[in-house]
Amino acid sequence: RDNVYSIYAVYGLALAYKRLDDNTGRAFELQYSVVKLMRGLLFAMMRQSAKVEKFKQTQSLEHSLHAKYNTQTGETVVGDFEWGHLQIDATSFFLLALADMTSGGFNIIYSQDEVDFVQNLVFYIERAYRTPDYGIWERGNKINHGQPELNSSSIGMAVAALRAINGVNLFGARGGPSSVIHVLPDELTRNATTLHSFLPRESNSKEIDGSVLSIIGFPAFAVDDPELIQRTRDEAIKKLEGKYGMKRFLRDGHQTTVEDTSRLYYDPNELKVFEDIESEWPLFFTYMVLEGLFTGDLEQAENYRQKLQPLIAIHVPLLPELYYVPAESIHAEKENPHSQKRVPNENVPLVWALSLYFLGGLITEDLLSPSEVDPLGRRFNSTKMVKDTMIQIVLLSEDQQLQTALSTYGLETQTLDQISTTTTVLPPQALVDVYGGLGLNSKMEMTGRPKRPIGVLGTSRFYKIQGQTYAFTPHFMDNNEFYINADPDYLVSEFENELTFTKKNWYYPGRPTMVVLLSHGLLGTTKESSNILLSNSADASKKNLLNFFTNLRGGYACEGNVRVKLCRLAETINTSNIQSLDFLINKPEVNWKRILRVAHASRTHKKKLGYNEHKTQASTPGHRTPGGDLMSGGRTPKRKNTTFYGKSLASPLDKLHDENYFDQLATALSQLKANAEQQQFKLKSHETTSSKQPALSESPTSGIFTPGSTTNKTGSVPKQNPDQSGSPHEMLSLTLGDASQFDQAVESLRASVNLYDQIDLLQYMVSCRPMSYYVEALETTILELLEEVYLKSKKSKYWSIARQAAGLLHKNVPSLTINITDLVIRQKQVSIGSGPQEYLISMPVAPDTLNKMISEHCTDDVREGPVVQEIIIYLGNLIRTQPDMFEGILRLRTHYIIIALREEISRINHSDEEESVEHLMQLSPFELESLLFTVLSGPHLCDTIEHIVEGHQLSKEGPTELIEKTYDLDNALANNQHVQITMENLHNFFPNANGRWLRRRKNDGALNRVPSSNFFPQVWSILDKSKGLCIRNHSLPRDPIVLEKTPEEFNFALAVESFLGWFTDPAERQVAVEVLSVIYQQQQQNQQQCDVWYDLPAIINRAIEKFWQKWIERNTSIIERGGPVFEHGSSYHQHADLARKLFFDLPLDGTESTSTYIKSSLI
Incomplete structure (x- = not known):
């Protein structure tokens, strides 16, 4: 950092000499002095390429680049743990200067190995938004106890570096595709978003810091919000400025006369001793001068130049490092701040500050212009005109049958066979694999970009290599990711969120283009009967998804807030953003042709479990009692002996009362049966033409125990004869972990045609045997049986069963850590579990760690883990698109949020706690997300979204009668007296x-x-x-x-x-x-x-x-x-x-x- 800052005066003088017809060789000497320094730093870092390679995966302190090196040899001078080496801003500033200097005509990089190393430095800094470091002052937390923290100055410098170096050819005008540096837009966006949420704060321990001046102005110009820039500058001036410069941060004891230099760390209760006597640094006035010069605020520049004049130490302009209060003046200074004379320390000059002072002087005296120092125009970031982005959407059909069915609704699509032969559509994982070759260098043993998911901004571009164009479908449309994507209403909501996010964060040439592949599974159709199902109004959710795509023809989405355009793929090429993948051509280690080859894979399933919607219906509202009469009243019957937090629960959703619901269920299951690759299950098939009256329609509902916790609890289920699969006999008593009834449970499972029975029996079996246990009677493992029930429950929209199966299978959303990261980088802590089991997440965590937290801290009910994952996903979606909803919230406790959701359901339905919990578990993912939105919206939306659950149900059922009732309040009050x-x-x-x-x-x-x-x-x-x-x-x-x-x-x-x-x-x-x-x-x-x-x-x-x-x-x-x-x-x-x-x-x-x-x- 000090070296790069120090060479900026030489860099500016070299640029100034270019204006002259210099015949003394001075311009050449100055230019190559800059090159020499930059290459010296590059070589010092390249010697630590092994650390860079490890750091890309771990972001660990021990794998960070060293912050200082031997000036003569470039070797390290202190050990890995003997200094606060991890300083993201220093590495970022080097890349920023490299981009500026290369764009200004200075040739610093000479070989492909060096290009690959610089590309890996991009990967090194691109996760700055989630990497605590020691910061610009090399101390981390202000107590200086060696604890790193997220710093605005580090994140801001990373944002500036990523923006500056993206697309720069390090070989200059004579370079080719292999020497171009690439930055993925989603990583840049996450860093910029984090920076905006941090400012004007520097870190958790520093409410303001003078270093933010380098972020809002020269050299970074990292902030594009003029109001935030002004607020940050005002905060710094108000709290830090004095006559002799600015304080680094409040209560900074560095080089004050009362600092105990015998200790490296401060005691927490001694920080107040430094209040009002912090050292003042002239360095920050030089930042203010340069910001004024680069932004055209000449009054600010002149003001701070005048403030700098008295601070020059001797007649030759030399700026001290800092000014401190002498010991004899401390009491008077504390009584009346800024009243006492300060003296400079012995570090004269601070070359960093002096370099910036000289650079400002060159520009002030018109020997140099801001455009020469900033050839990339980063100083205009905050004054760029905001454009109304139009998002292009390309809809592709899986095959011609689906294309024909969609065309009957006026939705024109193309099949993959109908698009141009020069264009290929691939899943997002292919793009991840391709970028694995970026920066790959076997000589230095560097593997290139880590294989992390690529966000919607990255997949909204086209990519070209050797004349072939590639488009990638968005990651969020992957229907196999988690059961929530089986809910079409949730997919519509997710699609709208991603459209809003893309519009808000698209700053690149051309329009973003989303390529969406519509499949039979996505729209709930089969290859044989597309027209039949789409014309059936029973499945409102599927129709909502279809209507969403159809409504895009109007040119607007997200309630008119996002402009969209439905196009054919060929029509979007000329207006899209296109990136080159030609860097792969010179990478023999990467078989990019294999990666970019379309592959089709199909899976077959053997049917092992039976299904009967009437008998599943018997576990739901409206079943018949043994007496044969329908249950009356609005309350739903309870599943026998089910538990959640140790209490029995109510039965499924009110929507199960809908007379069409089980017709929809039958349709969905018939589709499963009719698939071309006949999905074969092991459990009994759905009985569609049985001549017998289903036995359970005249018997109690499913008596299965849902073992919600790890304690031993018992329940009973109908023990069924396999030869008489509908007839319940004696009740089967089950205890979690007690394997004495295991064989009887297997027989009951083999005979069962009720999804609730099946999942509860399987949960009992899981408690007695490992997942890999082979069930002889069904010729398969418990794991495969659970997967079968999980698949059926998703298809038939039994969300409570889907959550129970997901919990037993330990299903996890691959993007869950991304949502956690999106929350914590905006300073929202997330807790999982409750009471002594509650665990607080304040920093991004690895996927394995997060999954372990959820499984260990959500043990009250097997469905709690999946619901917690859903809540984290929904919170992540909301904070990306509507961050204002989280105002005033620092900590999101998932357990208490579940309680709030339960209370909201209880209030709306006038139900008790047990019924409300079961109702919550039966909500579809979209309904749960909508309910969370209601709770999170706060008082300003209470009136407009008073009844979100009922409103969603009514949207499916259509309009109802208008009911009016008049109250005489005066009479009511009068009557109360008697x-x-x-x-x-x-x-x-x-x-x-x-x-x-x-x-x-x-x-x-x-x-x-x-x-x-x-x-x-x-x-x-x-x-x-x-x-x-x-x-x-x-x-x-x-x-x-x-x-x-x-x-x-x-x-x-x-x-x-x-x-x-x-x-x-x-x-x-x-x-x-x-x-x-x-x-x-x-x-x-x-x-x-x-x-x-x-x-x-x-x-x-x-x-x-x-x-x-x-x-x-x-x-x-x-x-x-x-x-x-x-x-x-x-x-x-x-x-x-x-x-x-x-x-x-x-x-x-x-x-x-x-x-x-x-x-x-x-x-």
Whole structure:
């Protein structure tokens, strides 16, 4: 870093000499001094190519490039763990300078080996968004205890380097395809998104840092949002600027006279000692000068040039490293900041700062222009006109039968055989394999790009090699990835999310082009009966998917927010973004022709399990009881002895009441049977023409036990005779892990035609035998039987069974880590599990690690793991497209989100907890995503999406009757004066919101939402003026929290969030947030120090008791009238739970509000 910065003055002077007709050789000498330095650094790093190769996979500290080398030899000077070597910004700055200098006409790279190494340096830095490093000051966390962290300055420099070097030919004008550097757009986008979410903050421990000036201005120009640039600059000036320069960051003890140099690390509680006396660096004024010159703000440039003049150490312009406060002036400086004279340290000059000072002088005196130093025009990033991107969509049909069927709906498609012979369509994995040859170099033992998935931006381009064009289908359309993609409604939602993301992040020449291959499986058709199914209105989900593609003809998608154009493949070539793959030609190690060859593979299945939709129906609402009468009422019957969190559950979704539902199921299963490659299963076939009345239609529902946890629980199932497959006999008692009934369970499974029976029996079998156990009676393994049920449940849309099978099979979404990464890089922590089993994820994790977390921490129900995966996927989708929805949320606790979803279902359906959990498990992936959207949307969407589940159901059933009812509120209130109080009319007597505020507090508490961006600084102020906060036995003390952390430091916000996590009731947690806001307001009115502990639960309880007593006093006459609620008295202790519920339903403000009673409880 220091070397590259230092050579920039020489680089600028060499460019200036190019303007002259120099015959002294000075221009040549200057130019090759720059080349010599850059090549010296390159050689030093190339000696560590083995580290680069390992780091691409591990992002580990021990595999990072060294940060400093011997000037004479280029060898390393300290050990791997003796210095904070991992500094992404230093490597990125080298690549940035290399791109600028090469584009400016300097030949720095001479060989293909060097090109391949530089390409691998791109892979080294492209994951900066998820790689904690030691940063520009080489210390990581500000305590300097050796802990790396994500730094804005490192991520920003990586963004600048990736943008600058993408497409640069390192051999200059005389280079070929092999010497061009490639950067994949999705990696660049993730880094840019992370940077925007971080700024103006530098890291978790530094709320602002002078180094961000190098990111928003010269040399990086990494930010394209003018408002964010202004806000970041203002924050730096406000908090860091002094007369002698700027502080590096708040409470920086480096080279202050009170710093204890005998210790490498600081004690957390000593950081406050450095407040107001931090050293000031003239270096940052040089950044301000250059930013003004490059952006045309000459007033800013001149202002900071004038501020630099008094800081020059001697008459020859030399800038010191920093100015510090002498020991004798420290007390006066703390009393009155910026009042005392500072002195320079002995490091004169700081060559880095002096180089930038000279560069600014060259431009100021018109010896050099910004365009010469910035030949790539990166300084214009923030002033580029935002274009309205149009996305081209190419629809291809799997075969001519599907093409004909789609054409009847006005949807014109092409088959793969009908597209040009010069164009090939391949799956996204082929592109991953091809890019594995990028940077491949056997001589240096470098393998090229790691085989990670390529996102939608990468597959929205065309690729060419030797005149042949290749298109790649998007990764998210891979229907075999997870059961959620078997839901057509979810696929529509996912497609819209990706369209929105592409529009928002496309900054490349040409239009993005999505090539979508429509298959029979995707649209729910068979090769023999495409027309029949598509004309059948029963399967509304499939029709929704078809309608989505049909509506694209109108030119808009995503509610008119994204412009699209349906095209034939040949029509898009001239307007698309096309990348060259010609670098593969000179890579003999890569058999690219084999990789890019179309391969068709088919799988066959042997049918092993039977299926009967009537008998599966018997496990659902509307079955017949042994007496033969349909169950009445709105409540659904329960599956016998099923468990979730140790409680029985209700039966499947309300949509199973739909009389057409099982017709749809029969159609789906008949399609399975009618496939060309007859899918053969081992369990019994679906009985379509049985002359016998299904026995279970006259018998109890499936009595299968769903063993939700690892504890021993028993249940019973009908024991069936294989010769009389419909007749239940004695009940079969099963206990998890008890293999005594294993053979009987196999016989029951062989006879069963009920999917619920089959999955529950298989779960019992899995608990007794390994997955690989061969079942002689069915001639297959348990694993294959589970896969069979999993496939059937996806096809027939039994989502609870699909989730149960996915949990037993340990199915995992390959892109799950990408969604986790998308959340944590935007500073959203994710927790998995609950209680002692809860695990917090604050950094990106590897797929194997994440899968292990889910399997170990989600043990209450076998379906919980898949649901947690779904929630993570949906949260990742939402934060990519609608990040504003997560405002005020730092931690996403999946267990509490599931509880919030359950509560929402309970509120809408008026069902108990058990039924609500089962209903949740039966929701389709799209319905679950929609419900999560409702909970996450917060108060501003409560009115518009009040009934998301019902709304989705009604969209399928069509319009219903309009119902109107008039209420006379005056008479209702008057009548209340003469009636007894019951639980049904209780809300008429209390100043509550009939559940609306309680619901909002539960949702916000489950999401850990806080009211505003100023909430955490307010809590810091509360701590600063008190002894601390406590929740029962847990405390957040003033010391050392306030001494170590600053008000807007992210680590402080996380500490408060962890503290509030001790509340187990989400609504109570949200009221505690309100309590803290009230305490802050009272402290603002009384600025005196208050040495007390604030016990938040005690304050809340006092407020509830005051509320209850006030209400009792007001309504004594009504209470004396009697009634079931108060028949045993009206004291607070007798009705504490009721009082608590009613209090949590009070509005936030007003005369009868939570704030009113909290204020009185604080007095």
